[in-house]
Amino acid sequence: xxxALAVGVAGCAERYDIARVRALPVPADDFSALLFAQxxxxxxxEIAEVDWRDGARFLERAEALxxxxxxxxxxxxxxxxxxxxxxNLAASRFRLISALLRGGGIFAPAEAATxxxxxxxWMQEQEExxxxxDIGACQNRYLAAMxxxxxxxxxxxxxxxxxxxAGQSAVEVVTSAGAVVLNTPGAATLVGDVTxxxxxxxxxxxxxMETLFGExxxxxxxxxxxxVLYFEEGTxxxxxxxxxxxxxLLQEIVGRESPRIDIVGxxxxxxxxAFNATLSRRRADVVRALITDQLPQPxxxxxxxxxxxxxxxxxxxxxxxPLNRRVEVTVR
Amino acid sequence: MKQAxxxxxxxxxxxxxxxxxxxxxxxxxGVVRNCSGSVTIIRNGTEVVANVGQSIRGDDxxxxxxxxxIGVILADASQISLGPxxxxxLEDFEFEPLQQRYSIxxxxxxxxxxxxxxxxxxxxxxxxxxEVPWGVVGLRGTRLxxxxxxx
Numbered sequence: 001x002x003x004a005l006a007v008g009v010a011g012c013a014e015r016y017d018i019a020r021v022r023a024l025p026v027p028a029d030d031f032s033a034l035l036f037a038q039x040x041x042x043x044x045x046e047i048a049e050v051d052w053r054d055g056a057r058f059l060e061r062a063e064a065l066x067x068x069x070x071x072x073x074x075x076x077x078x079x080x081x082x083x084x085x086x087x088n089l090a091a092s093r094f095r096l097i098s099a100l101l102r103g104g105g106i107f108a109p110a111e112a113a114t115x116x117x118x119x120x121x122w123m124q125e126q127e128e129x130x131x132x133x134d135i136g137a138c139q140n141r142y143l144a145a146m147x148x149x150x151x152x153x154x155x156x157x158x159x160x161x162x163x164x165x166a167g168q169s170a171v172e173v174v175t176s177a178g179a180v181v182l183n184t185p186g187a188a189t190l191v192g193d194v195t196x197x198x199x200x201x202x203x204x205x206x207x208x209m210e211t212l213f214g215e216x217x218x219x220x221x222x223x224x225x226x227x228v229l230y231f232e233e234g235t236x237x238x239x240x241x242x243x244x245x246x247x248x249l250l251q252e253i254v255g256r257e258s259p260r261i262d263i264v265g266x267x268x269x270x271x272x273x274a275f276n277a278t279l280s281r282r283r284a285d286v287v288r289a290l291i292t293d294q295l296p297q298p299x300x301x302x303x304x305x306x307x308x309x310x311x312x313x314x315x316x317x318x319x320x321x322p323l324n325r326r327v328e329v330t331v332r
Numbered sequence: 333m334k335q336a337x338x339x340x341x342x343x344x345x346x347x348x349x350x351x352x353x354x355x356x357x358x359x360x361x362g363v364v365r366n367c368s369g370s371v372t373i374i375r376n377g378t379e380v381v382a383n384v385g386q387s388i389r390g391d392d393x394x395x396x397x398x399x400x401x402i403g404v405i406l407a408d409a410s411q412i413s414l415g416p417x418x419x420x421x422l423e424d425f426e427f428e429p430l431q432q433r434y435s436i437x438x439x440x441x442x443x444x445x446x447x448x449x450x451x452x453x454x455x456x457x458x459x460x461x462x463e464v465p466w467g468v469v470g471l472r473g474t475r476l477x478x479x480x481x482x483x
Contacts, residue, residue, distance in 0.1 A: 156440075156464045159477040163448065169474035175467035193481070196466045213477045216415035216444040221365035221403030223411065223448070258385025260363050262407070264429075302407070306430060332363065332405040 016047055016056045024066040031105035031113050036065045038117035046124075054124050061120070073097065074120045079127040089126065092119060092142065099149050101211040103157065106202045107190040111149040118142035152190070157212055159188035159204060173198060224332035225252045229287060231325040234270065236282045238290075239322075250294055252331045258300070260332050263288050265305035268324040269317045277307035287327045361425040362388035362406035369416070370397030394420045396443065410436065410450030418443025419482070423463075427452060439463040442482030448475045 022040055026033045039062035047055035064071050073093050081089060096115055104112040118141035125135040160171045162185040170183040175196030180189045186209065187201040204212075227249045229242040238246075253259055265284030267276040284303045292299065311324040364386045371382035374393040380386075382394070388404055396402060396418045403413045408427040414420055424437040434456035438447075440463070449471060453460050457472040464480050 154481045156466060156481065157477075157479040158464070158467075158469055159479075160471075161446070161475040161477050163473075163475035165473065169472065171469060171471045171474060171476055173467055173469050188477075191464060191467045194466065198467075209477075212479045213415070213444055213446060215401055216413050216418075216446045216477070219366065219368075219401035219403045219413040219415065220446055220448070221405050221411050221413065224405055224409040224450075226409070256365075258363070260360075260405075260407075262409075304430070310429065330409055332365075332409060 016043070016052050016059060018043055018047065018055075018059065021059045021062050021066075024063060027065045027068065029105075030109035032065045032071075034109055034113035035071065035116055036062050038113055039065070039120075042117060042121055042124075057124075058120070073116050074123050076123075079123055081123070081126055082129050085126050085129075089123060092122075092146075095146060096142075099146070099153060101208060102153050103188070103190070103204055103208045103212065104149050104153060106188075106204060106208065107155075107157075107199055108149050108152040111145050111152065115142055115145035115149055118145060152192075154193045156191040156193075157188055158182070158191065159186070159209070159213070161185060161209075161213075161217075222256070224330050227252075227329045227331070229327045229329065230322060231283055231327070233268075233320055233322070233325065234279070236279065236286045238286075246290060246294075249329060249331070250291065253291065253295065253299060256331065261291065261299055261301045262328075262330040262332070263291075263301055263303045264328045265303075266310055266312075266324060266326050266328070267308050268311065268319065268321040269308045269315055270320050271318075273307060277305065280305035280307045283325075283327050287329060291329075359389045360387035360407070361390050361422070361427070362404050362412075364388065365403045365405050367400070367402040369399035369401060371395070371400040371402045372397075388422065390422060390425045392422050394418075394422075406436070406450065408434075408436075408451040408453075410453065411446075411448040412438075413446045415444035417482075418445065420445060429455070432456075434459045436460045437463070440478050440480050441465070442480050444480075445478045446475065447471075447478070449473055 018040065027036050039058045043055045043058035046058065061071050073096050076086060076090055096119055100112060118138050122135065122138035122142055125131060125138050158171065158173050160169065160182040163169060170181055173180050173189055173191065175191055175198060177196040178198055180198045180201060182189060182201050186203045188204045189201055190199045227245060229245060230239045231237060232239060253261060263284045265280035267280045284305050288301050288303050313321050313323050315321050364382055364384055366384060367382045372395045373380045373382050374395065375389060382402055394402060394414060396414050396416050398416050400416055401414060405411050406425060419441040421439040421441065423439055424435050426433050426435040434452045436452050447462060449460060453471065453473055460471055462469040462478060464478060
């Protein structure tokens with residue numbers, strides 16, 4: 001396979017034209033930009049040693065990065081690695097990919113790019129297997145960058161996720177070393193171990209989110225469901241429209257295992273406060289009875305009332321407001 | 333020997349997380365909605381096996397094993413979920429709308445947490461605080477993810 005590729009490369013002068021690749025657009029993100037430069041430097045070294053094949057291979061990698069493609073550490077199958085080196089290289093590649101999946105390229109772009117370029121260099125030298133000093137140099141560069149990369153990733157990651165809700169969302173992270181505000185979905189900061197240093201907000205790719213948080217995301221509970229039932233003025237009689245909502249409410253309750261049902265009564269501001277305190281409690285009790293009477297087995301209800309204190313629509317005293325005459329039921 | 337057997341029984345029970353318990357307590361501030369694998373709640377120094385429908389109280393510590401995950405909904409309708417190998421301490425929880433007393437203070441000692449804010453986050457966002465080993469996270473109306481490497 002190596003021979004076929006070498007012949008292919010030799011037939012195409014453009015593939016090892018360093019000046020052309022160097023002039024390509026630098027990739028947008030820090031990790032890719034640094035890796036792009038390091039692949040070109042590796043190509044430079046190989047072409048200086050008249051190793052056209054490997055020079056071209058590093059240039060191909062640089063060009064792919066410039067085109068916005070993701071370039072992984074080289075796969076072991078791509079090269080003819082001496083059998084006694086396979087296990088170590090495979091474990092080293094796995095270690096590097098694990099760190100990249102935990103956000104290495106985002107939070108420590110320089111260390112991650114150096115670790116990947118040094119790994120690919122080590123692969124290339126190991127395949128040649130006749131320059132022990134070069135093999136050792138690449139391997140040591142990989143090990144040093146890897147150690148530093150993993151040390152950085154020991155920090156805590158705080159991220160803000162898409163929550164599908166309207167309104168402004170924000171997370172503020174404060175440490176002894178400063179503060180960072182996250183306000184776009186996917187944005188994250190890394191809090192340095194002990195030091196409390198914070199990275200600027202960086203958007204994590206989906207695969208990094210999945211590696212870090214996938215299992216916790218899968219464990220998210222079914223969200224609570226909230227129903228608002230309205231009443232006729234001054235009474236504990238549900239409006240016809242709200243009565244129609246009751247079957248859906250019961251359905252929600254029976255669909256959950258051991259649910260909790262919060263029932264909170266409210267009134268508008270017509271009438272004395274004390275009267276409304278009593279009325280809001282009566283409304284809540286009516287809804288509780290409505291629920292418990294129709295369910296085959298007991299459920300846990302938590303009943304409270306707010307009188308006229310917690311309106312949906314704020315009004316002056318003695319103003320009738322149908323939207324405030326309500327019971328809010330949360331099924332959770 | 334007896335002690336060893338008792339401990340073994342506890343470990344075995346901890347692995348059976350999907351069982352069903354249903355009871356409410358005055359002290360309840362949340363309820364376990366789902367869990368899988370090994371999940372333990374530590375309350376007043378005593379370990380309790382987590383089950384669907386079980387109460388969560390203020391000051392509870394929740395620990396998940398290497399295969400454990402759990403989802404909880406608190407009384408203000410905020411949601412918590414933990415990934416494997418996590419340790420979470422609900423240090424303080426207060427939700428008393430009539431007295432306008434609101435507080436969530438929680439600490440992630442290790443592992444991963446997703447937190448979706450609820451009524452306290454809407455009514456009094458300054459009283460929502462999630463602590464991590466080297467900092468404090470405050471939030472307003474959002475879905476938060478935290479990953480802590482742990483000691």
